[in-house]
Amino acid sequence: MSEDILSLSQFKADASRLLDQVRDEPKTLVLTQNGRARAVVEDYEHYQARERAMLMLRLLAEGERDASRGDSIAQAEVFADLRRRLQAQRDDAARGQGG
Structure with a gap:
């Protein structure tokens, strides 16, 4: 990806075209203000x-x-915990629908 450096004034003057260019080409614009990179x-x-x-x-x-x-935690323990949580959610949902 290339990088162009422009002053904020240059960008403001041609923002629409520059934004189209950034969209169409993998490019980054570095905007400067008072000679310093700002955005x-x-x-x-x-x-x-x-x-x-x-x-x-x-x-x-x-x-x-x-x-x-x-x-770390063993993979089997992680999946067992996830299964318990999923089952608890299903149980809660089933109780909510029946009541």
Whole structure:
């Protein structure tokens, strides 16, 4: 993904075209104000994909940290707990419909 640097004034003058360009090309616009980077404009779908990737990286890092500390639960125990919770929800729903 490429990166263009524009002043805020340049962006304001041609915002509609620039937003179309950001949508159509994988590009990030860095907006400057008084010669300093102040904001970033990027396509929303690219933003969402990057946020999902960052979330996955955070989860992986947390998992590695937990594993290195020995802070983990056996898979069978996790699934058994999930089954119990699901059954409890079903039971609650069945009681709610019958009453």
